[in-house]
Amino acid sequence: MDRIWMALDARARAVAERPISALFEDPGRAAAFSAREGDMLFDYSKTNIDAETLELLLNLAEAAGLAACREAMFTGAKINETEGRAVLHTALRAPGGSVQVDGRDVMPELRATLARMRTFAEMVRGGQFAGQGGAITDVVNIGIGGSDLGPAMAVQALAPFHDGPRCHFVSNVDGAHVADTLKRLNPETTLVIVASKTFTTIETMTNAETARDWMAARVADPAAQFVALSSAQERTQAFGIPAGRVFGFEDWVGGRYSVWGPIGLSLMLAIGPDRFDDFLSGGAVMDAHFRSAPPRGNLPVLLALVGLWHAQVLGHPTRAVLPYDQRLARLPAYLQQLEMESNGKGVTMQGTRPLRPTGPVVWGEPGTNGQHAFYQLLHQGTQVVPCEFLVAARGHEPDLAHHHRLLLANALAQSAALMRGRSLDEARAIAARAGHAGDELERQARHRVFAGNRPSTMLIYPQLTPQVLGRIVALYEHRVFVEGVILGINSFDQWGVELGKELATALAPVIAGTDPGAGLDGSTRALLQFVAEFESRPQEEGRFR
Ligand SMILES: O=P(O)(O)OC[C@H]1O[C@H](O)[C@H](O)[C@@H](O)[C@@H]1O
Numbered sequence: 359m360d361r362i363w364m365a366l367d368a369r370a371r372a373v374a375e376r377p378i379s380a381l382f383e384d385p386g387r388a389a390a391f392s393a394r395e396g397d398m399l400f401d402y403s404k405t406n407i408d409a410e411t412l413e414l415l416l417n418l419a420e421a422a423g424l425a426a427c428r429e430a431m432f433t434g435a436k437i438n439e440t441e442g443r444a445v446l447h448t449a450l451r452a453p454g455g456s457v458q459v460d461g462r463d464v465m466p467e468l469r470a471t472l473a474r475m476r477t478f479a480e481m482v483r484g485g486q487f488a489g490q491g492g493a494i495t496d497v498v499n500i501g502i503g504g505s506d507l508g509p510a511m512a513v514q515a516l517a518p519f520h521d522g523p524r525c526h527f528v529s530n531v532d533g534a535h536v537a538d539t540l541k542r543l544n545p546e547t548t549l550v551i552v553a554s555k556t557f558t559t560i561e562t563m564t565n566a567e568t569a570r571d572w573m574a575a576r577v578a579d580p581a582a583q584f585v586a587l588s589s590a591q592e593r594t595q596a597f598g599i600p601a602g603r604v605f606g607f608e609d610w611v612g613g614r615y616s617v618w619g620p621i622g623l624s625l626m627l628a629i630g631p632d633r634f635d636d637f638l639s640g641g642a643v644m645d646a647h648f649r650s651a652p653p654r655g656n657l658p659v660l661l662a663l664v665g666l667w668h669a670q671v672l673g674h675p676t677r678a679v680l681p682y683d684q685r686l687a688r689l690p691a692y693l694q695q696l697e698m699e700s701n702g703k704g705v706t707m708q709g710t711r712p713l714r715p716t717g718p719v720v721w722g723e724p725g726t727n728g729q730h731a732f733y734q735l736l737h738q739g740t741q742v743v744p745c746e747f748l749v750a751a752r753g754h755e756p757d758l759a760h761h762h763r764l765l766l767a768n769a770l771a772q773s774a775a776l777m778r779g780r781s782l783d784e785a786r787a788i789a790a791r792a793g794h795a796g797d798e799l800e801r802q803a804r805h806r807v808f809a810g811n812r813p814s815t816m817l818i819y820p821q822l823t824p825q826v827l828g829r830i831v832a833l834y835e836h837r838v839f840v841e842g843v844i845l846g847i848n849s850f851d852q853w854g855v856e857l858g859k860e861l862a863t864a865l866a867p868v869i870a871g872t873d874p875g876a877g878l879d880g881s882t883r884a885l886l887q888f889v890a891e892f893e894s895r896p897q898e899e900g901r902f903r
Pocket residue numbers: 502503504505553554555556557558559562613614699852855
């Protein structure tokens with residue numbers, strides 16, 4: 359593999375001065391450097407990848423043994439080696455067949471749980487399962503990380519399909535989050551979902567207890583309006599949620615990959631079980647494509663190779679995800695966990711230091727909003743940020759089709775502008791038209807120059823439906839997998855979140871004043887002292903309770 363990486367480095371040097379736009383002298387470029395999965399188009403022609411580079415990138419995937427690793431994942435091998443676990447979120451959306459883990463077919467139990475979720479969702483939506491003050495009007499999902507971002511992102515994404523109770527999401531341990539959410543709700547008609555794979559996450563357990571107290575103040579049996587989604591059934595029982603309202607899953611469903619199973623219950627309640635099935639079937643469609651499409655027509659493989667070219671070969675340290683789709687506003691946050699928790703690693707599977715940078719920083723906001731905020735840097739800043747645009751060919755508001763046309767025009771224009779840029783001569787003409795002359799014209803012109811040659815990709819999907827959302831999410835999941843395999847890292851553990859948690863646990867009693875906090879560093883001690891000064895001041899009575 360070293361040889362291929364080095365050939366890619368050489369390739370990067372060779373094309374460094376070549377503008378991306380020059381590649382379009384080939385009239386077949388857009389067709390050759392794009393691929394389809396059904397009616398979804400992934401266009402990466404506005405990158406500096408040419409046929410020779412693509413070949414090298416494909417070699418990289420082959421040399422990493424991608425095909426075998428992919429099969430290992432789909433068939434239940436324990437590829438999450440540091441935790442000794444299989445990685446089987448794909449089983450949650452598999453249309454059929456059997457998947458063996460430790461010699462046992464896991465599919466019957468998955469199907470049984472999905473059927474229980476369906477029955478429960480139908481009862482809530484139909485009013486047969488009611489709150490103590492009538493039919494459930496509101497659902498509060500309490501969870502964090504993978505137990506929040508997936509369902510929160512998907513519920514917002516699929517707003518046009520909502521015909522169930524309103525869904526709210528509480529994640530932050532900051533009391534403001536739970537307080538602001540619950541104060542708008544009626545406990546007698548609210549269903550609380552406690553979503554936590556481990557059922558030990560301090561934020562979630564703290565918020566769940568607060569919600570239970572809130573409920574207890576108004577209804578006779580607060581536990582009756584609680585549901586748990588977890589792989590730790592004993593702990594859910596200890597919390598007081600009866601087994602009938604616990605939807606379990608196995609430890610081979612990673613938190614950030616868990617929206618497809620019980621963690622997706624809020625989504626199922628919002629859009630109904632049939633549309634939830636469509637979401638699953640979208641994921642399964644992308645799985646089948648990933649497993650069978652040849653690499654050069656394989657969307658997850660190509661998305662990954664483009665990512666590797668930009669981050670690991672060209673050294674761009676971040677990438678922006680820019681959905682021109684307001685309902686995908688939470689997609690960047692969702693992808694931050696998916697990509698950065700999966701591939702933000704500093705050690706290879708073998709326990710050595712990676713030779714290349716690993717996962718880049720992922721960030722973004724929906725267009726067109728971002729255009730009026732950070733696109734200045736994208737166009738003229740001194741660092742190159744590869745951009746990933748997403749846009750639907752059609753919106754959901756036929757009477758607002760003119761809005762959608764403007765949205766599309768902006769998405770396409772931004773990606774073209776990033777590539778094209780504006781030359782000094784063009785800038786001079788603009789400055790002259792603005793009335794500048796002489797030295798001032800020259801100075802003004804330089805501020806109006808766009809270097810251009812900034813790479814971007816475009817994912818166009820027909821319309822944001824449950825099925826299409828399933829395909830998009832699975833596309834990104836597999837992209838992360840491919841990048842992880844090629845980088846030789848474990849994309850499925852997250853040891854990097856442990857230390858902060860441990861220190862927070864140790865600091866809590868120090869802040870409460872029950873532990874002197876011996877051994878704290880000087881900065882932490884000074885910060886604590888500053889906070890303590892406020893402790894003694896009188897405070898306005900809290901209004902939450
Ligand atoms: O679902 P839970 O067990 O509550 O975990 C919630 C989240 O917390 C952890 O810190 C992990 O970093 C995440 O991967 C996980 O999704």
